[in-house]
Structures are given as C-alpha cells and as structure tokens.
Amino acid sequence: MTRLDRSSANARQAAPVRAVHLGLGAFHRAHQAWYTMADPEWGIAAYTFRNTELPHLLTEQEGLYSLQVSGEAEPHIDIVDSISRAHPGQDTDQWLADLASPEVALLTLTITEAAYHVGGDLDGTAIGRVLAGLRRRYRAGGAPIALVPCDNLAGNGTVLRSNLHAAAAEDSTEFRAWLDESVSFVNTVVDRITPASTEQAPATTSKLTGLDDRAPVVTEPFTEWLLAGDFPLGRPAWERAGARFVDDLDSYQQRKLWFLNGAHSLLAYVGPALGCETIDQAVQHPMLSELMESWWDTAARHASLPADDLAEYRQRLLRRFASRGIRHNLLQIAADGSQKIPARILPVLRAERSLGRMPNSAVATLAGWLIHLRTREVRDPRAAELVTTARSPDPARRVIAALDADLAEDRALISAIETAGKELETRS
Structure with a gap:
C-alpha cells in the first residue's frame, strides 16, 4: 500500500493560501474544501482548535485526503487537494499571520451553532480568535476580507457580524469603523450529510485506490451551497462545483x-x-x-x-x-x-x-x-x-x-x- 501524498495521488502542487478556514473537521472537508478544489488558484490554510491529531495526519499527507461519496452502490473516491496547510490551535502566530496577510481574501468557518453564542471572557472561543485575527489584519494595513460562516444558523453571516461587533465594543473607534467598512459578512445555506468516519473508511480507500489514507471522510452524493454577500478581494470559482449565489437566502x-x-x-x-x-x-x-x-x-x-x-x-x-x-x-x-x-x-x-x-x-x-x-x-x-x-x-x-x-x-x-x-x- 502506498502512502497518500501529492506524488502518489498525481495531485497538483499545493496552491497559494488565499483562504483560511476555522473548524477543520469532516463537514468542512466534505463541503467547502471540496468546492474550493474546483479552482486551482486557491489554497486553504485550515485550523482546528479541538483536535491536534488531524492536522498532523493531514500535514503528513501534504494536505490530501480521500472523500468517499457513498450512496447505494460502491463509493466513489475523490482525492481532495485544496488544503495547502493544516494547523492545530496552538499555531497562534501562524493563525494571526494568515489573517493579516493581504493575499488572504476570505475566512470560512464551521464552528457549530453553539460557538456563535458567547458572553464574558472571549479567550479560547472561536469569536475571540476571529476577532484577534481581524485586529492583526487591521494593524497590518487593513486589507478587506470576507467572512463566510457555514453553520446551520438562520442569517449566519448576520449573526456573526452582530457578535463580532459586540465583542469589539471596547476596541478603538478606528478599528470598529474598519470592521464596518472593510469586513464583509456572507450569509450561507450549507447541506451535505457527513457522518463520523468509521473504522472501515481507510480500508475502503485502500481497496479502491491503493492509497493509505489515515484521514478519510465519508459523505453522501447530494451537496448544496447557497451564498449571499460580497467578496471584496475575490473568491474561488465555487460555482464550477455547483455553488449558487443568490440575493435572498x-x-x-x-x-x-x-x-x-x-x-x-x-x-x-x-x-x-x-x-x-x-x-x-x-x-x-x-x-x-x-x-x-x-x-x-x-x-x-x-x-x-x-x-x-x-x-x-x-x-x-x-x-x-x-x-x-x-x-x-x-x-x-x-x-x-x-x-x-x-x-x-x-x-x-x-x-x-x-x-x-x-x-x-x-x-x-x-x-x-x-x-x-x-x-x-x-x-x-x-x-x-x-x-x-x-x-x-x-x-x-x-x-x-x-x-x-x-x-x-x-x-x-x-x-x-x-x-x-x-x-x-x-x-x-
């Protein structure tokens, strides 16, 4: 069996990081990362603050993993190559550097519904980490950025905007004005059933591809992504994979x-x-x-x-x-x-x-x-x-x-x- 990497999978080289993701888990890898693969000019730096093993496994596999699309017949395997770097939460300096980079045009999030509702101390919370990244971006020149939450909340972009502005209430007037003017919040509807991976998943990938994948994802054939909002520095051509951009979600x-x-x-x-x-x-x-x-x-x-x-x-x-x-x-x-x-x-x-x-x-x-x-x-x-x-x-x-x-x-x-x-x- 051959270890999965970009050479063994005949995958393209890692694309420049132009997107950051918070919440590196199965759903992100079955959904946003899969859609982003449709545009070879966009690479993702993906972060998880819950799991240290997964970033390590993905780094060993040069960001690659198998997506097992399972219906009633034998699964179809996609080797997803859009994650250019995977990081655990301890990589705080890299997180801040990525959010500050003017080459990064957007931040997507899959942090669960619960993570949007915060109060009191923001240390260690997703909202706190996003706010810290935006502060660093502002101090580094203030390039605009789009925030794209992908959790099951009605008006998820609007909710994120409200909570971030509330969390920034004690920040400077100038920073809060920059949040208003330069940070876009995109509302989304996402859909793809992605259960927890099973012990059989690596064996399935090995059987169908001959590759040893230690971080496979299992998902269904159906997928949907609807988005409404602005992308001031551009975005991947997600529509090539079927995403739709609409006025009212x-x-x-x-x-x-x-x-x-x-x-x-x-x-x-x-x-x-x-x-x-x-x-x-x-x-x-x-x-x-x-x-x-x-x-x-x-x-x-x-x-x-x-x-x-x-x-x-x-x-x-x-x-x-x-x-x-x-x-x-x-x-x-x-x-x-x-x-x-x-x-x-x-x-x-x-x-x-x-x-x-x-x-x-x-x-x-x-x-x-x-x-x-x-x-x-x-x-x-x-x-x-x-x-x-x-x-x-x-x-x-x-x-x-x-x-x-x-x-x-x-x-x-x-x-x-x-x-x-x-x-x-x-x-x-």
Missing part, C-alpha cells in the same frame, strides 16, 4: 432548518427510545416515519416556498435519509440540542400553538429530548444545567423554560410533552 434557510434539520432532531431524540441507532434505521420505523411525515406536513403550513418545491424537497430527503451508504448516527445528531431546537422546532411549534393546534411531532421531539437529557451522555454547551433540570421536579416545564419562557407557561403543551414522554419510555 431566507426561504431556503427556513426550508433546510425545518425540513432537513428539524426531521433530523426529531429522529435523533425519538429514535433511540424505539431502538434505532442511525437515520436510515429510523426512517424505516413505522412510528418514526409517520411522525416525520406529520412534522413535514406541519412545517409546510408555515413555510415560505411553494408547495411544489417543498413536496420535491421532501421526496429528496426521504431518499437521502434512507440511503444505507450513509450510516448517520442519531446520537451524533443529538448533540447541542439547546442550540438546535430553537431554530429547527420552536418556530413551527409557536406558530401552531398560536392557532390553537397541538403538533404531535414537535411534542414528541421535545419529549424525546427530555429523555435524552435524563438518560444519555449529553454533548451540549448547557449540558450541566439542562441535565440537572431534566432530573429535577417538574422537568418538562423547567427545561422548556430554558429555551422559551412563554412556551413553558403553556400548560396544555407541557402536559402533552409529559404524556408523550411517558409513552416513549414505555417503549424503551
């Missing part, structure tokens, strides 16, 4: 959050109580399938896009969810519920309750989340608070209050969540 963001991500959360919290471990298992379960269709019917009553568009999107999601080539673990999706549920579930629930209706699919999702908080290992920025609350008296009302005080005072809703939870627990 709101309707598409709503569709993604409610229909794909909302269904994912429903399955992730209810599915384990019914013995399911992965998305493809969950959509085959009669009760879960019925709940998911009910959720989509409910969300469609409040969605902005035409009915025909939503119907086609639902059919596409069913095919993606049911694919056995992607084993997307439900407990992976269940992480960070306190950040995800307010965007994915609560807008539809509020709309339904305002009309006097009790949507059983949303109720089941919240009941499943409560069970998750009480009985499973919880990965959430508010885990300590929520786990304690979920195990205390009156848990349904108190946990919902942590997300929405008004919904917590809806006695009929709280009663429905409690009843749904008891029914789920009898099935566990």
Whole structure:
C-alpha cells in the first residue's frame, strides 16, 4: 500500500493560501474544501482548535485526503487537494499571520451553532480568535476580507457580524469603523450529510485506490451551497462545483432548518427510545416515519416556498435519509440540542400553538429530548444545567423554560410533552 501524498495521488502542487478556514473537521472537508478544489488558484490554510491529531495526519499527507461519496452502490473516491496547510490551535502566530496577510481574501468557518453564542471572557472561543485575527489584519494595513460562516444558523453571516461587533465594543473607534467598512459578512445555506468516519473508511480507500489514507471522510452524493454577500478581494470559482449565489437566502434557510434539520432532531431524540441507532434505521420505523411525515406536513403550513418545491424537497430527503451508504448516527445528531431546537422546532411549534393546534411531532421531539437529557451522555454547551433540570421536579416545564419562557407557561403543551414522554419510555 502506498502512502497518500501529492506524488502518489498525481495531485497538483499545493496552491497559494488565499483562504483560511476555522473548524477543520469532516463537514468542512466534505463541503467547502471540496468546492474550493474546483479552482486551482486557491489554497486553504485550515485550523482546528479541538483536535491536534488531524492536522498532523493531514500535514503528513501534504494536505490530501480521500472523500468517499457513498450512496447505494460502491463509493466513489475523490482525492481532495485544496488544503495547502493544516494547523492545530496552538499555531497562534501562524493563525494571526494568515489573517493579516493581504493575499488572504476570505475566512470560512464551521464552528457549530453553539460557538456563535458567547458572553464574558472571549479567550479560547472561536469569536475571540476571529476577532484577534481581524485586529492583526487591521494593524497590518487593513486589507478587506470576507467572512463566510457555514453553520446551520438562520442569517449566519448576520449573526456573526452582530457578535463580532459586540465583542469589539471596547476596541478603538478606528478599528470598529474598519470592521464596518472593510469586513464583509456572507450569509450561507450549507447541506451535505457527513457522518463520523468509521473504522472501515481507510480500508475502503485502500481497496479502491491503493492509497493509505489515515484521514478519510465519508459523505453522501447530494451537496448544496447557497451564498449571499460580497467578496471584496475575490473568491474561488465555487460555482464550477455547483455553488449558487443568490440575493435572498431566507426561504431556503427556513426550508433546510425545518425540513432537513428539524426531521433530523426529531429522529435523533425519538429514535433511540424505539431502538434505532442511525437515520436510515429510523426512517424505516413505522412510528418514526409517520411522525416525520406529520412534522413535514406541519412545517409546510408555515413555510415560505411553494408547495411544489417543498413536496420535491421532501421526496429528496426521504431518499437521502434512507440511503444505507450513509450510516448517520442519531446520537451524533443529538448533540447541542439547546442550540438546535430553537431554530429547527420552536418556530413551527409557536406558530401552531398560536392557532390553537397541538403538533404531535414537535411534542414528541421535545419529549424525546427530555429523555435524552435524563438518560444519555449529553454533548451540549448547557449540558450541566439542562441535565440537572431534566432530573429535577417538574422537568418538562423547567427545561422548556430554558429555551422559551412563554412556551413553558403553556400548560396544555407541557402536559402533552409529559404524556408523550411517558409513552416513549414505555417503549424503551
């Protein structure tokens, strides 16, 4: 077996670094890095502040890795070559130098929804690191730059702009004026199901390519990237790989959050109580399938896009969810519920309750989340608070209050969540 590097893979030489990425993980490598590969003039310096092993592995492989695109048939392998350098978080000096470089035109981010919500001390946070990089860029001459967040937040660019400006409140007037004038914030909608890699992934790459890849990524064939915003120093030709640049993202963001991500959360919290471990298992379960269709019917009553568009999107999601080539673990999706549920579930629930209706699919999702908080290992920025609350008296009302005080005072809703939870627990 031959070690994966640019020579063995017949890959082009590393491109000059013109883009920086924060959040080097599987999704970035299946999505933004894959799109950037379409433009050989753009190289990425990718940083992770959570993992030291991955940058080391990618550096040994000269930035290369295999992307296993798995559907129902044998996977297709792409060798992705757009990452010119990979760095751990300890490379602070290089991070600041890259952000200061006038050759760098943009910064993309995949930092999870939770990382956008910060308060108090910014040391060690993603927002703090971005702000430090922008300060260094300003002092180095102040070349303009585009910031392109790629996390599942409605108006993610707008949210990032607001939080960065709030974090810079004590900075000089001149620096804050530069932020206003020279830093562009691009809103995006991103989509590509990318489960955690399995132990079989390296063997699959070896079998299909003869190359030894120690950092493979597994993903699905479908991918989408919609962007709205300005790029003052230019951007890669992402449209060559299918990215679309649009004027208004709101309707598409709503569709993604409610229909794909909302269904994912429903399955992730209810599915384990019914013995399911992965998305493809969950959509085959009669009760879960019925709940998911009910959720989509409910969300469609409040969605902005035409009915025909939503119907086609639902059919596409069913095919993606049911694919056995992607084993997307439900407990992976269940992480960070306190950040995800307010965007994915609560807008539809509020709309339904305002009309006097009790949507059983949303109720089941919240009941499943409560069970998750009480009985499973919880990965959430508010885990300590929520786990304690979920195990205390009156848990349904108190946990919902942590997300929405008004919904917590809806006695009929709280009663429905409690009843749904008891029914789920009898099935566990």
